[in-house]
Amino acid sequence: MSNNYYSAGTATVVNGSTAVSGTGTTWLTWGLMAGDTLSIDGVSVPIASVDSNTSLTLAYGWPGADAMAVAHVVLYTAARRSGADIMVKVRELLGHVGLIEANVPFYRVQTVGSNTPPGSPTTGDSYAVGTSPAGAWSGHANNLAGWTGSAWEFTAPFGGWTAWNAADDKLYIYDGGVWSVTGSVAAAAAEAARDDVFNGAFSGYRNKIINGEFRIAQRGSSFTSVTNGQYTLDRWYALVSGGAMNVSQAAVSASAAERDSFLFHISAAVTGSGTAILGLGQKIEGVDALIGDVTLTFRAKASTALNISASLNQNFGSGGSTQVVVATPIFNLTTSWQRFSVKLTLDSIVSKTIGAGHYLETLFYLSGGALGTNAGTIDIADVSVVAGDFTASTGRLEPRHISQTIAMCQRYYYRGTPGLNFNQFTTAAGQAASWPIKFPQTMRATPTVAFIGGTPTLNGYGNVQVDTPTVDGCRLIAFNSSGAVATANAVFGAGQAIEAYAEL
DSSP states (O other), X not given: XXXXXXXXXXXXXXXXXXXXXXXSOOHHHHTOOBXXXXXXXXXXXXXXXXXXXXXXXXXXXXXXXXXXXXXXXXXXXXXXXXXXXHHHHHHHHHHHTXXXXXXXXXXXXXOEEEOSOOXXXXXXXXXXXXXXXXXXXXXXXXXXXXXXXXXXXXXXXXXXXXXXXXXXXXXXXXXXXXXEOOHHHHHHHHHHHHHHHHTTTTTTSSOOOSSTTOOOOTTOSEESSOOTTOBOSTTOEEEEESSEEEEEEEEOOTTOGGGGTOSEEXXXXXXXXXXXXXXXXXXXXXXXXXXXXXXXXXXXXXXXXXXXXXXXXXXXXXXXXXXXXXEOOOEEEOSSXXXXXXXXXXXXXXXXXXXXXXXXXEEEEEESGGGOOOEEEEEEEEEEEEESOOXXXXXXXXXXXXXXXXXXXXXXXXXXXXXXXXXXXXXXXXXXXXXXXXXXXXXXXXXXXXXXXXXXXXXXXXXXXXXXXXXXXXXXXXXXXXSOEEEEEEEOOTTOEEEEXXXX
Protein backbone atom coordinates (compact mmCIF):
# COMPACT_ATOMS: atom_id res chain seq x y z
CA MET A 1 0.00 0.00 0.00
CA SER A 2 1.51 3.32 -1.05
CA ASN A 3 1.70 6.26 1.30
CA ASN A 4 0.16 8.54 -1.36
CA TYR A 5 -2.80 6.51 -2.61
CA TYR A 6 -5.09 3.57 -1.90
CA SER A 7 -5.08 0.57 -4.25
CA ALA A 8 -6.23 -2.55 -2.39
CA GLY A 9 -8.87 -4.76 -4.02
CA THR A 10 -10.60 -4.23 -7.37
CA ALA A 11 -13.22 -1.77 -8.67
CA THR A 12 -16.14 -2.07 -11.08
CA VAL A 13 -17.71 0.88 -12.92
CA VAL A 14 -19.55 1.16 -16.25
CA ASN A 15 -19.46 3.96 -18.77
CA GLY A 16 -21.74 6.88 -17.85
CA SER A 17 -22.44 5.64 -14.32
CA THR A 18 -21.49 7.39 -11.07
CA ALA A 19 -21.73 4.17 -9.02
CA VAL A 20 -18.52 2.26 -8.27
CA SER A 21 -18.45 -1.08 -6.46
CA GLY A 22 -15.44 -2.70 -4.88
CA THR A 23 -14.26 -6.20 -4.09
CA GLY A 24 -11.76 -6.67 -1.28
CA THR A 25 -11.80 -2.92 -0.60
CA THR A 26 -12.02 -0.96 2.69
CA TRP A 27 -12.73 2.46 1.25
CA LEU A 28 -14.72 3.79 4.23
CA THR A 29 -12.67 2.55 7.14
CA TRP A 30 -9.42 3.39 5.35
CA GLY A 31 -10.48 7.04 5.42
CA LEU A 32 -11.12 7.83 1.76
CA MET A 33 -13.31 10.91 1.37
CA ALA A 34 -15.17 13.21 -1.01
CA GLY A 35 -12.64 15.08 -3.10
CA ASP A 36 -10.26 12.15 -3.50
CA THR A 37 -9.84 10.89 -7.07
CA LEU A 38 -10.57 7.45 -8.57
CA SER A 39 -8.18 6.49 -11.37
CA ILE A 40 -8.44 3.43 -13.66
CA ASP A 41 -6.29 2.91 -16.74
CA GLY A 42 -5.40 6.60 -16.97
CA VAL A 43 -8.97 7.87 -16.58
CA SER A 44 -9.60 9.91 -13.39
CA VAL A 45 -12.81 11.25 -11.83
CA PRO A 46 -13.32 13.04 -8.46
CA ILE A 47 -15.25 11.13 -5.78
CA ALA A 48 -18.50 12.74 -4.57
CA SER A 49 -19.00 10.43 -1.59
CA VAL A 50 -17.65 7.29 0.07
CA ASP A 51 -20.74 5.26 0.82
CA SER A 52 -19.25 2.10 2.31
CA ASN A 53 -16.14 -0.03 2.22
CA THR A 54 -17.29 -1.36 -1.19
CA SER A 55 -19.25 1.55 -2.64
CA LEU A 56 -18.25 4.96 -4.07
CA THR A 57 -20.25 7.66 -5.85
CA LEU A 58 -18.43 9.71 -8.48
CA ALA A 59 -18.88 13.44 -9.07
CA TYR A 60 -20.01 12.71 -12.64
CA GLY A 61 -20.53 9.74 -14.94
CA TRP A 62 -17.55 7.54 -15.70
CA PRO A 63 -16.17 8.73 -19.09
CA GLY A 64 -14.01 5.68 -19.75
CA ALA A 65 -14.80 2.22 -20.98
CA ASP A 66 -16.57 -0.29 -18.73
CA ALA A 67 -14.18 -1.55 -16.05
CA MET A 68 -15.09 -4.87 -14.46
CA ALA A 69 -13.21 -5.93 -11.31
CA VAL A 70 -10.00 -4.19 -12.34
CA ALA A 71 -7.08 -2.71 -10.47
CA HIS A 72 -7.67 0.87 -9.37
CA VAL A 73 -6.04 3.74 -7.53
CA VAL A 74 -7.65 6.34 -5.25
CA LEU A 75 -5.44 9.41 -5.03
CA TYR A 76 -5.47 11.47 -1.83
CA THR A 77 -6.57 14.79 -3.34
CA ALA A 78 -9.34 15.96 -0.98
CA ALA A 79 -8.89 19.58 0.11
CA ARG A 80 -9.87 18.73 3.70
CA ARG A 81 -7.44 15.86 3.95
CA SER A 82 -5.02 17.55 6.42
CA GLY A 83 -5.69 14.94 9.11
CA ALA A 84 -5.27 12.13 6.62
CA ASP A 85 -2.03 13.65 5.38
CA ILE A 86 -0.75 13.56 8.93
CA MET A 87 -1.76 9.91 9.21
CA VAL A 88 0.03 9.08 5.99
CA LYS A 89 3.19 10.82 7.20
CA VAL A 90 3.09 9.15 10.60
CA ARG A 91 2.54 5.78 8.97
CA GLU A 92 5.55 6.38 6.73
CA LEU A 93 7.68 7.34 9.73
CA LEU A 94 6.58 4.28 11.68
CA GLY A 95 7.62 2.15 8.73
CA HIS A 96 11.02 3.88 8.72
CA VAL A 97 11.67 2.95 12.34
CA GLY A 98 10.34 -0.59 11.93
CA LEU A 99 7.29 -0.25 14.16
CA ILE A 100 4.85 -1.53 11.53
CA GLU A 101 5.18 -3.64 8.45
CA ALA A 102 5.19 -2.00 5.04
CA ASN A 103 1.70 -3.09 3.96
CA VAL A 104 -0.16 -3.09 7.27
CA PRO A 105 -3.39 -0.98 7.07
CA PHE A 106 -3.42 2.32 8.94
CA TYR A 107 -6.67 4.09 9.89
CA ARG A 108 -8.00 7.27 11.48
CA VAL A 109 -10.78 6.71 14.01
CA GLN A 110 -12.88 9.01 16.16
CA THR A 111 -12.51 6.93 19.34
CA VAL A 112 -10.81 3.75 20.51
CA GLY A 113 -12.37 1.32 22.98
CA SER A 114 -15.92 2.67 23.15
CA ASN A 115 -18.59 -0.05 23.46
CA THR A 116 -21.63 2.06 22.59
CA PRO A 117 -22.28 3.56 19.14
CA PRO A 118 -22.56 7.36 19.02
CA GLY A 119 -26.07 8.76 18.86
CA SER A 120 -25.54 10.88 15.74
CA PRO A 121 -22.56 9.57 13.78
CA THR A 122 -21.24 11.46 10.75
CA THR A 123 -21.14 9.66 7.44
CA GLY A 124 -17.63 8.41 6.79
CA ASP A 125 -16.51 8.40 10.44
CA SER A 126 -14.87 5.25 11.80
CA TYR A 127 -14.47 3.87 15.32
CA ALA A 128 -12.32 1.18 16.93
CA VAL A 129 -14.89 -0.80 18.91
CA GLY A 130 -14.18 -1.86 22.49
CA THR A 131 -14.02 -5.37 23.92
CA SER A 132 -17.67 -5.54 25.17
CA PRO A 133 -19.78 -3.77 22.55
CA ALA A 134 -23.55 -3.24 22.84
CA GLY A 135 -26.40 -2.12 20.65
CA ALA A 136 -25.63 -1.93 16.93
CA TRP A 137 -22.02 -2.83 17.68
CA SER A 138 -22.89 -6.01 19.56
CA GLY A 139 -20.84 -9.00 18.39
CA HIS A 140 -18.13 -6.83 16.78
CA ALA A 141 -15.57 -6.51 19.57
CA ASN A 142 -12.39 -4.73 18.45
CA ASN A 143 -13.76 -4.27 14.92
CA LEU A 144 -13.37 -1.07 12.94
CA ALA A 145 -16.88 0.31 12.58
CA GLY A 146 -17.64 2.75 9.74
CA TRP A 147 -20.90 4.68 9.42
CA THR A 148 -22.22 4.69 5.84
CA GLY A 149 -24.96 7.22 6.53
CA SER A 150 -27.60 4.56 7.06
CA ALA A 151 -25.85 1.58 8.63
CA TRP A 152 -22.68 0.41 10.34
CA GLU A 153 -20.12 -1.51 8.31
CA PHE A 154 -17.53 -3.57 10.19
CA THR A 155 -13.98 -4.68 9.40
CA ALA A 156 -12.24 -7.23 11.61
CA PRO A 157 -8.61 -6.19 12.17
CA PHE A 158 -5.56 -8.42 12.13
CA GLY A 159 -2.64 -8.20 14.52
CA GLY A 160 -0.39 -5.25 13.72
CA TRP A 161 -3.08 -2.99 12.25
CA THR A 162 -2.76 0.60 13.42
CA ALA A 163 -5.18 3.48 14.03
CA TRP A 164 -4.72 7.13 14.90
CA ASN A 165 -7.26 8.15 17.55
CA ALA A 166 -8.63 11.66 16.93
CA ALA A 167 -9.95 11.83 20.52
CA ASP A 168 -6.52 11.83 22.15
CA ASP A 169 -4.14 12.26 19.18
CA LYS A 170 -2.38 8.98 19.92
CA LEU A 171 -1.42 5.99 17.87
CA TYR A 172 -2.97 2.60 18.69
CA ILE A 173 -1.86 -0.84 17.54
CA TYR A 174 -4.04 -3.93 17.50
CA ASP A 175 -2.13 -6.84 19.03
CA GLY A 176 -4.66 -9.51 18.09
CA GLY A 177 -6.70 -9.08 21.24
CA VAL A 178 -6.97 -5.39 22.08
CA TRP A 179 -6.23 -1.93 20.73
CA SER A 180 -3.49 -0.33 22.85
CA VAL A 181 -1.12 2.62 22.87
CA THR A 182 2.29 2.45 24.48
CA GLY A 183 4.77 5.13 25.52
CA SER A 184 7.50 3.46 23.53
CA VAL A 185 5.51 3.67 20.31
CA ALA A 186 4.55 7.30 20.92
CA ALA A 187 8.12 8.26 21.75
CA ALA A 188 9.53 6.41 18.77
CA ALA A 189 7.03 8.05 16.43
CA ALA A 190 7.80 11.47 17.86
CA GLU A 191 11.52 10.84 17.58
CA ALA A 192 11.16 9.65 14.00
CA ALA A 193 9.15 12.74 13.12
CA ARG A 194 11.79 15.00 14.64
CA ASP A 195 14.57 13.23 12.78
CA ASP A 196 12.67 13.20 9.49
CA VAL A 197 11.87 16.92 9.48
CA PHE A 198 14.44 18.67 11.60
CA ASN A 199 17.59 16.74 10.74
CA GLY A 200 17.13 17.67 7.10
CA ALA A 201 16.80 21.08 5.51
CA PHE A 202 15.51 22.63 8.73
CA SER A 203 18.18 21.11 10.96
CA GLY A 204 18.98 23.27 13.96
CA TYR A 205 16.22 25.85 13.57
CA ARG A 206 13.56 24.29 15.75
CA ASN A 207 15.52 24.76 18.96
CA LYS A 208 15.21 28.40 20.00
CA ILE A 209 18.24 28.21 22.29
CA ILE A 210 21.49 29.32 20.63
CA ASN A 211 24.70 27.61 21.79
CA GLY A 212 22.77 25.14 23.91
CA GLU A 213 25.68 22.76 23.34
CA PHE A 214 28.10 25.36 24.83
CA ARG A 215 30.67 25.01 22.06
CA ILE A 216 31.12 28.70 21.22
CA ALA A 217 33.14 30.87 23.62
CA GLN A 218 34.18 34.08 21.84
CA ARG A 219 34.66 35.96 25.12
CA GLY A 220 36.78 33.19 26.64
CA SER A 221 36.24 29.90 28.40
CA SER A 222 36.70 30.84 32.07
CA PHE A 223 35.10 33.63 34.11
CA THR A 224 35.88 34.30 37.79
CA SER A 225 33.53 36.12 40.17
CA VAL A 226 31.03 36.97 37.48
CA THR A 227 28.77 39.96 37.96
CA ASN A 228 25.06 40.31 37.34
CA GLY A 229 24.30 40.45 33.61
CA GLN A 230 27.85 39.52 32.60
CA TYR A 231 28.01 37.37 29.48
CA THR A 232 30.11 34.22 29.65
CA LEU A 233 29.93 31.53 26.95
CA ASP A 234 28.15 32.90 23.91
CA ARG A 235 24.53 33.94 24.53
CA TRP A 236 24.66 32.88 28.21
CA TYR A 237 24.76 35.54 30.93
CA ALA A 238 25.04 35.39 34.71
CA LEU A 239 22.32 36.18 37.23
CA VAL A 240 24.01 37.32 40.45
CA SER A 241 22.32 38.88 43.45
CA GLY A 242 24.75 38.25 46.30
CA GLY A 243 26.90 35.18 46.80
CA ALA A 244 29.58 34.30 44.24
CA MET A 245 29.81 32.29 41.04
CA ASN A 246 32.57 31.22 38.65
CA VAL A 247 31.62 30.02 35.19
CA SER A 248 33.62 27.97 32.70
CA GLN A 249 33.36 25.87 29.58
CA ALA A 250 34.13 22.22 30.32
CA ALA A 251 34.77 19.28 28.05
CA VAL A 252 33.31 15.85 28.68
CA SER A 253 36.10 13.43 29.58
CA ALA A 254 37.17 11.06 26.83
CA SER A 255 36.09 7.99 28.79
CA ALA A 256 32.64 9.27 29.81
CA ALA A 257 29.59 7.54 28.31
CA GLU A 258 27.96 10.97 27.85
CA ARG A 259 30.55 11.80 25.21
CA ASP A 260 28.32 10.07 22.65
CA SER A 261 25.66 12.71 23.38
CA PHE A 262 27.61 15.94 23.89
CA LEU A 263 31.21 17.18 24.01
CA PHE A 264 30.93 20.36 26.09
CA HIS A 265 28.92 21.74 28.97
CA ILE A 266 28.80 24.86 31.10
CA SER A 267 30.10 24.56 34.64
CA ALA A 268 29.05 26.96 37.39
CA ALA A 269 30.79 26.91 40.77
CA VAL A 270 28.28 28.57 43.10
CA THR A 271 28.65 29.82 46.65
CA GLY A 272 25.21 30.83 47.82
CA SER A 273 24.53 33.44 50.46
CA GLY A 274 21.19 33.45 52.25
CA THR A 275 18.42 34.16 49.78
CA ALA A 276 20.78 35.63 47.16
CA ILE A 277 19.95 34.42 43.65
CA LEU A 278 22.54 32.83 41.40
CA GLY A 279 21.75 31.60 37.91
CA LEU A 280 22.42 31.44 34.19
CA GLY A 281 20.15 32.71 31.45
CA GLN A 282 19.61 33.34 27.76
CA LYS A 283 17.33 35.85 26.07
CA ILE A 284 15.61 34.51 22.95
CA GLU A 285 14.94 37.31 20.48
CA GLY A 286 11.22 38.05 20.21
CA VAL A 287 8.57 37.32 22.84
CA ASP A 288 6.61 35.80 19.96
CA ALA A 289 9.33 33.18 19.30
CA LEU A 290 7.19 30.58 21.08
CA ILE A 291 3.56 30.61 22.21
CA GLY A 292 1.49 27.94 23.98
CA ASP A 293 2.98 24.56 24.86
CA VAL A 294 6.77 24.36 24.79
CA THR A 295 9.30 21.82 26.04
CA LEU A 296 12.45 22.69 27.96
CA THR A 297 15.01 19.88 27.88
CA PHE A 298 18.52 19.74 29.34
CA ARG A 299 21.05 17.50 31.06
CA ALA A 300 22.60 18.31 34.41
CA LYS A 301 24.65 17.02 37.32
CA ALA A 302 26.31 18.50 40.41
CA SER A 303 29.34 17.90 42.59
CA THR A 304 26.94 16.89 45.36
CA ALA A 305 23.17 16.42 45.62
CA LEU A 306 21.67 19.84 44.84
CA ASN A 307 18.37 21.23 43.61
CA ILE A 308 17.92 23.70 40.75
CA SER A 309 14.92 25.13 38.92
CA ALA A 310 14.17 27.10 35.78
CA SER A 311 11.65 29.44 34.23
CA LEU A 312 10.62 30.84 30.87
CA ASN A 313 9.88 34.55 31.13
CA GLN A 314 7.83 36.45 28.56
CA ASN A 315 9.26 39.98 28.56
CA PHE A 316 7.22 42.40 26.45
CA GLY A 317 9.92 45.02 26.09
CA SER A 318 10.14 48.70 26.91
CA GLY A 319 6.69 50.07 27.71
CA GLY A 320 5.14 46.66 27.11
CA SER A 321 2.84 44.51 29.22
CA THR A 322 3.98 43.11 32.55
CA GLN A 323 6.43 40.21 32.29
CA VAL A 324 4.90 36.74 32.60
CA VAL A 325 6.99 34.14 34.46
CA VAL A 326 6.31 30.42 33.82
CA ALA A 327 8.23 28.37 36.37
CA THR A 328 9.32 24.74 36.27
CA PRO A 329 9.26 22.25 39.14
CA ILE A 330 12.45 21.79 41.16
CA PHE A 331 14.98 19.40 39.61
CA ASN A 332 16.95 17.12 41.91
CA LEU A 333 20.53 16.78 40.73
CA THR A 334 22.91 13.99 41.62
CA THR A 335 26.58 13.47 40.84
CA SER A 336 25.63 11.63 37.62
CA TRP A 337 24.26 13.15 34.44
CA GLN A 338 20.47 13.10 34.19
CA ARG A 339 18.16 14.22 31.40
CA PHE A 340 15.28 16.51 32.36
CA SER A 341 12.36 17.44 30.14
CA VAL A 342 9.34 19.51 31.16
CA LYS A 343 6.36 20.94 29.29
CA LEU A 344 5.44 24.54 30.03
CA THR A 345 2.58 26.64 28.67
CA LEU A 346 3.33 30.20 27.64
CA ASP A 347 0.65 32.89 27.64
CA SER A 348 -1.03 34.03 24.47
CA ILE A 349 0.26 37.43 23.38
CA VAL A 350 -3.17 38.48 22.08
CA SER A 351 -4.05 41.88 23.63
CA LYS A 352 -0.54 42.25 25.04
CA THR A 353 1.35 45.50 24.51
CA ILE A 354 4.70 44.73 22.89
CA GLY A 355 7.48 47.30 23.17
CA ALA A 356 10.99 47.59 21.80
CA GLY A 357 13.51 44.93 22.79
CA HIS A 358 10.97 42.22 23.66
CA TYR A 359 12.26 38.70 24.29
CA LEU A 360 11.59 35.26 25.76
CA GLU A 361 14.02 34.51 28.57
CA THR A 362 15.25 31.09 29.70
CA LEU A 363 16.63 31.15 33.24
CA PHE A 364 18.27 28.42 35.32
CA TYR A 365 18.24 29.16 39.05
CA LEU A 366 21.24 27.59 40.77
CA SER A 367 20.95 28.95 44.32
CA GLY A 368 18.61 31.04 46.45
CA GLY A 369 14.86 31.40 46.79
CA ALA A 370 12.98 28.13 47.17
CA LEU A 371 16.22 26.22 46.45
CA GLY A 372 17.88 27.40 49.65
CA THR A 373 21.60 28.09 49.80
CA ASN A 374 23.59 25.93 47.42
CA ALA A 375 27.34 25.43 47.43
CA GLY A 376 29.03 23.30 44.80
CA THR A 377 29.57 22.92 41.09
CA ILE A 378 26.59 22.56 38.77
CA ASP A 379 27.07 21.32 35.20
CA ILE A 380 24.45 21.88 32.49
CA ALA A 381 24.49 20.56 28.92
CA ASP A 382 22.40 20.05 25.80
CA VAL A 383 19.76 22.73 26.40
CA SER A 384 16.78 23.06 24.07
CA VAL A 385 13.50 24.97 24.09
CA VAL A 386 11.10 23.82 21.36
CA ALA A 387 7.45 24.25 20.44
CA GLY A 388 5.03 21.50 21.48
CA ASP A 389 5.12 18.67 23.99
CA PHE A 390 8.15 16.46 23.38
CA THR A 391 8.61 15.20 26.92
CA ALA A 392 8.14 11.63 25.64
CA SER A 393 11.08 11.99 23.28
CA THR A 394 14.35 10.48 24.47
CA GLY A 395 16.67 12.00 21.88
CA ARG A 396 18.97 15.01 22.19
CA LEU A 397 18.39 18.45 20.78
CA GLU A 398 18.35 18.84 17.02
CA PRO A 399 21.94 18.86 15.80
CA ARG A 400 23.19 22.21 14.62
CA HIS A 401 26.37 22.54 12.58
CA ILE A 402 29.04 24.60 14.33
CA SER A 403 29.05 27.10 11.45
CA GLN A 404 25.33 27.71 12.04
CA THR A 405 25.88 28.22 15.75
CA ILE A 406 28.76 30.66 15.23
CA ALA A 407 26.74 32.66 12.72
CA MET A 408 23.75 32.84 15.07
CA CYS A 409 25.96 33.88 18.00
CA GLN A 410 27.62 36.61 15.93
CA ARG A 411 24.27 38.28 15.35
CA TYR A 412 24.57 39.37 19.00
CA TYR A 413 28.31 39.48 19.67
CA TYR A 414 31.45 39.41 17.55
CA ARG A 415 35.04 39.34 18.66
CA GLY A 416 37.77 39.05 16.07
CA THR A 417 40.98 40.35 14.60
CA PRO A 418 40.24 42.01 11.27
CA GLY A 419 42.88 41.81 8.57
CA LEU A 420 44.14 45.40 8.68
CA ASN A 421 47.73 44.84 7.62
CA PHE A 422 47.46 47.06 4.58
CA ASN A 423 49.16 50.38 4.05
CA GLN A 424 47.57 53.80 4.27
CA PHE A 425 49.26 56.81 2.67
CA THR A 426 48.96 60.42 3.83
CA THR A 427 51.05 63.43 2.86
CA ALA A 428 50.70 65.78 5.82
CA ALA A 429 49.91 65.99 9.49
CA GLY A 430 46.20 66.15 10.27
CA GLN A 431 45.16 63.93 7.42
CA ALA A 432 43.27 60.76 8.33
CA ALA A 433 43.65 57.14 7.35
CA SER A 434 40.70 54.74 7.60
CA TRP A 435 40.21 50.99 7.60
CA PRO A 436 36.74 49.51 6.80
CA ILE A 437 35.58 46.51 8.80
CA LYS A 438 32.79 44.18 7.68
CA PHE A 439 31.13 42.16 10.43
CA PRO A 440 30.73 38.44 9.58
CA GLN A 441 26.97 38.67 10.26
CA THR A 442 24.39 41.44 10.20
CA MET A 443 23.94 42.24 13.87
CA ARG A 444 20.67 42.48 15.78
CA ALA A 445 21.07 46.23 16.33
CA THR A 446 23.75 48.86 15.89
CA PRO A 447 26.49 47.47 18.14
CA THR A 448 28.74 49.05 20.69
CA VAL A 449 32.24 48.59 19.25
CA ALA A 450 35.41 48.57 21.36
CA PHE A 451 38.98 47.28 21.38
CA ILE A 452 40.06 44.38 23.55
CA GLY A 453 43.66 44.26 24.81
CA GLY A 454 44.56 47.74 23.59
CA THR A 455 44.42 49.56 20.28
CA PRO A 456 46.22 48.39 17.12
CA THR A 457 49.84 49.44 16.57
CA LEU A 458 50.20 52.43 14.24
CA ASN A 459 53.17 53.87 12.43
CA GLY A 460 53.08 57.67 12.44
CA TYR A 461 49.41 58.00 13.42
CA GLY A 462 47.51 58.95 16.54
CA ASN A 463 45.35 56.43 18.36
CA VAL A 464 42.88 54.59 16.18
CA GLN A 465 39.19 55.26 16.77
CA VAL A 466 35.95 53.50 15.86
CA ASP A 467 33.78 55.54 13.52
CA THR A 468 30.15 55.20 12.36
CA PRO A 469 29.29 51.62 13.36
CA THR A 470 26.24 50.06 11.69
CA VAL A 471 24.64 46.61 11.90
CA ASP A 472 26.89 45.51 9.03
CA GLY A 473 30.26 46.96 10.02
CA CYS A 474 32.25 50.04 10.97
CA ARG A 475 35.45 51.81 10.07
CA LEU A 476 38.55 52.62 12.04
CA ILE A 477 40.16 56.01 11.59
CA ALA A 478 43.40 57.60 12.77
CA PHE A 479 44.95 61.00 12.16
CA ASN A 480 48.46 61.58 10.87
CA SER A 481 50.41 63.25 13.64
CA SER A 482 53.72 63.74 11.84
CA GLY A 483 54.19 64.85 8.15
CA ALA A 484 54.13 62.54 5.21
CA VAL A 485 53.77 58.86 6.12
CA ALA A 486 54.18 56.70 3.08
CA THR A 487 54.18 53.24 4.66
CA ALA A 488 51.77 53.57 7.58
CA ASN A 489 49.71 50.51 8.46
CA ALA A 490 47.61 49.19 11.33
CA VAL A 491 48.42 45.84 12.94
CA PHE A 492 46.48 43.99 15.66
CA GLY A 493 48.98 42.51 18.10
CA ALA A 494 48.81 39.43 20.29
CA GLY A 495 45.77 39.53 22.55
CA GLN A 496 44.25 42.47 20.73
CA ALA A 497 40.86 42.29 19.05
CA ILE A 498 37.79 44.27 18.24
CA GLU A 499 34.40 43.43 19.73
CA ALA A 500 30.91 44.39 18.62
CA TYR A 501 28.15 44.01 21.23
CA ALA A 502 24.45 43.90 20.32
CA GLU A 503 22.97 41.59 22.96
CA LEU A 504 19.37 42.00 24.06
